[in-house]
Amino acid sequence: MQHGPAVRRRKLGEELRKLRHAAGLTSRSAGALAGWHQSKVSRIETGASGVKATDVRLLLDVYEVDDPRLRTLLETLAGAAGGSGTPWWYAYRGLLPPEYRDFISLEAQACSVRTLETSVVPGLLQTPAYARAVTRATLEDLPEATVESLAEVRITRQAVLRARDPLKLRVVLDEAALRRQVGGPRVMREQLRELVRSARLPHVRLQVLPFSVGAYVGLASSFVIFSFPNTSDLDVVVLDHLTSSLHLERAEDREVYSAAFTTMQARALSAVDSLDLIATLMDDA
Template sequence: MRHGPAVRRRKLGEELRKLRDRAGLTSPEAARLVGWHQSKVSRIETGHSGAKPEDVALLLSAYDVKEPQLRLLLEALAETSGESGTQWWHAYRGLLPPQYRDFISLESQACAARTLETSVVPGLLQTPDYARTVTRATLSGLPVRKVDSLVEVRLARQEVLRAASPLALSAVLDEAVLRRTVGGERVMKEQVRHLLEVAELPHVQLQVLPFEAGAHMGLTGAFVIFSFPNIADLDVVVIDHLASSLYLERKEDLGQYSAAFQRIQAQALQPGDSLNLIAGIR
């Protein structure tokens, strides 16, 4: 188990090493091409040292990597990508803890996300009032101004569903998510209506895991699996806790969580039946 930045450094290093091998270069040869000491190349490839996006771009040019999407992804995976002023969440840097910034960075780079939620509506699908109620409940004592800012962040994250190349989202919601009254009847009616609207997007699939399904593999808690374009090995499982997040990226972990999500999907209602249940609850 690793924290987000360590996961990204290691995965970035692994991919850069593969591309160097594909180019037929040794580590010393690559270092000479870009004007570095060989140890810098080694530290980046082993994940012991971070790399700036411009460093990654230099290496990719040396390795004759021309695929635009691959170059963009690997440059975005550089350690400083989440801290750059060109990213919208940089404006909230003083408010957001590092693990949340890293989560947003991964979310913004991913091409697909599979998520199981057992307690609350996923952040990408929350309405402003629902998000505000959840934020107040989980972070009690925050000034109103900070709560409002965190809600702004939550809503800004949702732009990945409206982008030119939108995030493909598959979400399974335990029925308890829909039955729990968060913020009162008015807030919940608006939230349920919003779920039905978002579910109409072709890249969004919602399923409900009904109470009658009984025990299931998701009883241990919610999780998200992020997938990325071009490089399947970059998939990451994120598990949120009250004060931190865990990032799982070993193939064994990814396989286990992917299999668990498939089994949970099989236990859940089909999308059409799920939407009928959601509409009935509304």
């Protein structure tokens, strides 16, 4: 297990090595075509050093990779903006820790996300008032201006659900998150109303794990699984902690968490029954 930047370097290096092999090039010949020493290619492929987006673009040109989505993804893994200029979260770079910026960039380039939340509504489905309340509670003693900015970041992230090619979102949500009065009754009523609206989007599926299922795998830890176009080798599991995040990228880890998510979907209420439960709680709030 490593933190996000190290994982991304290694995954980027693995993918670039596959592309070099597909192009029929040795690391020496690839370096020569790029105008580099062989050792630079080797360092990039092993994840031993960081790599600039411009270097990634040069290697992709050398390997004759034309797929725009694959190029965008690999440039983003290098910390770039996916070839489309400065990413929006760059404006918050002094506020957001590197792990969170890395999380946002993965989210922005993913084609689908599966998430288990055991205590709060997922950030992609939060209302501004709920986001502010969660931020105040989890990061105490912050200036109000900072709370507002962090909530603004969370709401801006939701643009991935409104894009022309929107993110496919699958959520399994513990019933506890629906009943916990974050921000008070008024905030929760609006949050529940927003969950109903979001869950009716064709690319969003929300299922509730009711209290009646008892204990379940994943109860002690929320997680997010990012999946990307073109290759499942770039999928990442993210575990959130109070002060940091851990990224899991080994195939066996991804398989375990994917299987756990599928199991929890089977144990959760159907999407229709989940909406009925949320509507009932909204009426009672």
